[in-house]
Amino acid sequence: xxxxxxxxxxxxxxxxxxxxxxxxxxxxxxxxxxxxxxxxxxxxxxxxxxxxxxxxxxxxxxxxxxxxxxxxxxxxxxxxxxxxxxxxxxxxxxxxxxxxxxxxxxxxxxxxxxxxxxxxxxxxxxxxxxxxxxxxxxxxxxxxxxxxxxxxxxxxxxxxxxxxxxxxxxxxxxxxxxxxxxxxxxxxxxxxx
Amino acid sequence: xxxxxxxxxxxxxxxxxxxxxxxxxxxxxxxxxxxxxxxxxxxxxxxxxxxxxxxxxxxxxxxxxxxxxxxxxxxxxxxxxxxxxxxxxxxxxxxxxxxxxxxxxxxxxxxxxxxxxxxxxxxxxxxxxxxxxxxxxxxxxxxxxxxxxxxxx
Numbered sequence: 001x002x003x004x005x006x007x008x009x010x011x012x013x014x015x016x017x018x019x020x021x022x023x024x025x026x027x028x029x030x031x032x033x034x035x036x037x038x039x040x041x042x043x044x045x046x047x048x049x050x051x052x053x054x055x056x057x058x059x060x061x062x063x064x065x066x067x068x069x070x071x072x073x074x075x076x077x078x079x080x081x082x083x084x085x086x087x088x089x090x091x092x093x094x095x096x097x098x099x100x101x102x103x104x105x106x107x108x109x110x111x112x113x114x115x116x117x118x119x120x121x122x123x124x125x126x127x128x129x130x131x132x133x134x135x136x137x138x139x140x141x142x143x144x145x146x147x148x149x150x151x152x153x154x155x156x157x158x159x160x161x162x163x164x165x166x167x168x169x170x171x172x173x174x175x176x177x178x179x180x181x182x183x184x185x186x187x188x189x190x191x192x193x
Numbered sequence: 194x195x196x197x198x199x200x201x202x203x204x205x206x207x208x209x210x211x212x213x214x215x216x217x218x219x220x221x222x223x224x225x226x227x228x229x230x231x232x233x234x235x236x237x238x239x240x241x242x243x244x245x246x247x248x249x250x251x252x253x254x255x256x257x258x259x260x261x262x263x264x265x266x267x268x269x270x271x272x273x274x275x276x277x278x279x280x281x282x283x284x285x286x287x288x289x290x291x292x293x294x295x296x297x298x299x300x301x302x303x304x305x306x307x308x309x310x311x312x313x314x315x316x317x318x319x320x321x322x323x324x325x326x327x328x329x330x331x332x333x334x335x336x337x338x339x340x341x342x343x344x345x346x
Contacts (some may be wrong), residue, residue, distance in 0.1 A: 020317075049283040142256050149281040149298060151239035176244055 004122070016033055048168040049147055054145040055082075057161045060137035063114050065121055070137045075159070079189045080109040082157040083133070083173075084145065086117040087125035090174075095172035096129050099156075103132035107186035108158065112136030115145050115153055125126045160189045216255070218262045225265050231269060233262050235288045236278055245288060 011085055027167035052054075059071045083099055085092040103110040114122045119138055126136070139145050150159065151170075158167040169177065220226040224256040236255040246254040246261075257278075264274050278286045290296045329337065 013250060048279060085269055142252070146253075146260065146281060149239075149283070151282065 001012060014091075048150055048165070050157070050165045051168060053165060054062050054163050055165050056144070057159070058137065058139075058144040058147065059138055060113075060144060063119060063126070063136035066119065066138060070135045072111075075111070076163060077111055077161050078160050079107070079161055079186060080111055081186075082111050082159065083114055083134075084113045084148070084150050084153050084155040084157075085114050086115045086153050087121040088117065090103065091172040092131065092154045095154055095155070095174070096132075098173045098175055098178055100130055100132040101175075103182060104184060104185070107183065107190060109134050113125070113150075114138050115140050116140065116142045116154070132133060158185060158189070210325075212248070213282055216258065221266070229262060229265055232274055236275075237282075237288055238283050239284050239286060245316060 055072065057072050060099050062068045062070045081102070085096075099110065102108070110133055114134070114136045116139065120142070122136070122138075126133075134156075137144070142150075154172055155164055156169045156173055160166050166189065167182075169182075173182065194345075218229070220229065229338075230247075234245050236246045236257065238244045238246045238249040238251055238257070239250050240251045240253050244254075246257045260277075261274060264277065269277075276286065284290060290299060292300055
């Protein structure tokens with residue numbers, strides 16, 4: 001009887017040991033899952049605190065005529081889109097045809113924010129690649145960019161008729177994003193009061 | 194004495210400033226400069242996310258340093274400056290995230306892991322002790338104590 005008990009305790013102990021043996025593998029798998037999730041996230045996709053808040057107002061010189069001031073208040077009551085761009089920004093060139101395509105839908109007033117750029121370069125850039133913007137505002141010091149939380153050009157914001165920021169995209173706008181997200185959203189915003 | 198202390202502080206802060214960032218700003222007093230230092234070392238550069246705006250030479254980091262400087266000179270409080278940053282870039286701009294439900298795992302997670310590790314360590318040591326301690330029968334124990342007694346003599 002006592003011998004039997006003895007055997008039971010030893011086998012119980014062995015079971016405990018074998019469970020511990022699997023622990024590192026378990027921890028590894030858990031870590032792998034977390035890191036795997038981490039890999040699918042884009043660290044550059046910082047959620048904008050601006051969504052759902054009034055768009056920061058600005059008054060800046062117009063790129064086509066720097067004596068003239070462009071004020072964001074001119075857009076009140078309209079659905080508009082702010083596209084932050086610069087002639088030094090390579091991905092802006094990549095997304096430029098898509099912005100032009102978006103402007104041609106007439107679903108929104110497309111405004112450019114020429115961010116920390118040389119105005120002469122910027123004008124040359126538009127002359128070369130086309131100017132889809134109703135106006136481009138010159139933000140040479142990047143101060144308006146800071147108000148909008150701009151940190152990686154290009155960035156695109158969509159503002160509704162009430163002047164509320166409804167959407168932000170960081171990085172170049174792709175055709176897929178335009179068709180799947182931006183156009184439906186703009187249509188919806190146009191229907192809103 | 195006070196002047197001497199302030200002077201020392203200025204020297205310390207000033208030397209740090211010269212190493213870490215390119216611009217040198219003129220402050221009205223050493224306290225302002227110390228505040229500037231603390232703020233730029235706790236605001237994340239959103240372009241280069243592993244760095245503070247003090248560490249980074251990205252254009253945006255330079256602009257933000259300039260802005261922090263101007264806000265301090267204009268008499269804004271630290272709280273106002275941090276709020277300015279958070280309103281624009283979100284809470285991830287803060288190197289020290291505020292304590293709230295969504296950040297609790299961030300704050301206590303390391304201590305929980307440490308606790309689990311300590312418990313595991315104690316358990317492992319105990320088990321090892323149990324396994325290594327030889328189980329002696331009463332005869333063997335008697336012999337052992339006899340041997341020890343002999344040693345003493």
